[in-house]
Amino acid sequence: MSAKKPIKHKARKRFGQNFLQDQGIIRQIIRSIAPHPSDHMVEIGPGLGALTEEILSEAGALDAIELDRDLPPILRTKFFRYEDKFRIFEADAMKFDFNELRQDDDRPLRIVGNLPYNISTQLIFHLLSHAGDILDMHFMLQKEVVDRLAAKPGDNNYGRLGIMAQYYCDVEPLFIVPPEAFDPIPKVDSAIVRLTPHKTLPHVAQDLTMLKRVVTTAFTQRRKTLRNNLKELISADKLEEIGIDPTLRPERLTIADFIVIADQLSSTQ
Structure with a gap:
């Protein structure tokens, strides 16, 4: 500069x-x-x-x-x-x-x-x-x-x-x-x-690597729904079970929502 x-x-x-x-x-x-x-x-x-x-x-x-x-x-x-x-x-x-x-x-x-x-x-x-x-x-x-x-x-x-x-x-x-x-x-x-x-993180993921993976995968094709974009990681039924609507597009989810998905995947691996 x-x-x-x-x-x-x-x-x-x-x-x-x-x-x-x-x-x-x-x-x-x-x-x-x-x-x-x-x-x-x-x-x-x-x-x-x-x-x-x-x-x-x-x-x-x-x-x-x-x-x-x-x-x-x-x-x-x-x-x-x-x-x-x-x-x-x-x-x-x-x-x-x-x-x-x-x-x-x-x-x-x-x-x-x-x-x-x-x-x-x-x-x-x-x-x-x-x-x-x-x-x-x-x-x-x-x-x-x-x-x-x-x-x-x-x-x-x-x-x-x-x-x-x-x-x-x-x-x-x-x-x-x-x-x-x-x-x-x-x-x-x-x-x-x-x-x-943040001095204290408002939302904490169990596994940050998994959170990054979920977010990256979800936005691979941002015009498609979570059901389509995340199908290789988690089923539509499991998304519904943890309170996430699989028909939503990724831009509708909050950070806390993405952490819920990532934590579910972390806990089952």
């Missing part, structure tokens, strides 16, 4: 780079995040440091994870005066072990990032696996992805991403960011979303 023109770095399509340059949007994002001197912040894909600079001036520590090897030298030079609290990891966030950042720090992580559209869903699933180490997450995402994250039963956007995100977190869409706020200008609207991991 970039705020200043003098730094020359051409955005790379293969990294999904779109650098944020609108100062008004930057300030609005920082107000939403509200960094504090006691915070251990983590920025995924800092780019040219538009948000980094604002976060460093407020937070107690900031770790940045950047895949583009040309950018860390620029960031280290730009923020040399913060070297006592600023670290850059030249790594792929998709493969990064976020537990590593807490080995010498008992503060939960506050994660921010302008996530590339092409990997945003996979990266969010990766981060959800570290939810116990995270206080909150603020992401810039394609608006369509934010709509899916926040969707409720019955919505057209409701599916695997929203169900699993909401299993772990409270999801709060904050505001839309227009394409003109970036360089280069993307072809889609973006949005800021806040994910706050």
Whole structure:
């Protein structure tokens, strides 16, 4: 993400780079995040440091994870005066072990990032696996992805991403960011979303792997009923027995409903 023109770095399509340059949007994002001197912040894909600079001036520590090897030298030079609290990891966030950042720090992580559209869903699933180490997450995402994250039963956007995100977190869409706020200008609207991991899960599955399997299978063909989509896992009669209408389409079920199905399967294996 970039705020200043003098730094020359051409955005790379293969990294999904779109650098944020609108100062008004930057300030609005920082107000939403509200960094504090006691915070251990983590920025995924800092780019040219538009948000980094604002976060460093407020937070107690900031770790940045950047895949583009040309950018860390620029960031280290730009923020040399913060070297006592600023670290850059030249790594792929998709493969990064976020537990590593807490080995010498008992503060939960506050994660921010302008996530590339092409990997945003996979990266969010990766981060959800570290939810116990995270206080909150603020992401810039394609608006369509934010709509899916926040969707409720019955919505057209409701599916695997929203169900699993909401299993772990409270999801709060904050505001839309227009394409003109970036360089280069993307072809889609973006949005800021806040994910706050539940301190206590409102619904707990006996076997999380089974829950993921049930949800994924149920939405394989979202226009078909549970009777059809889940027939390889559970019979229509058994669904009725546990209180689930097999004639419903998957988008009609709540997270608690999917857990009932998953727990039934777990208990019979």
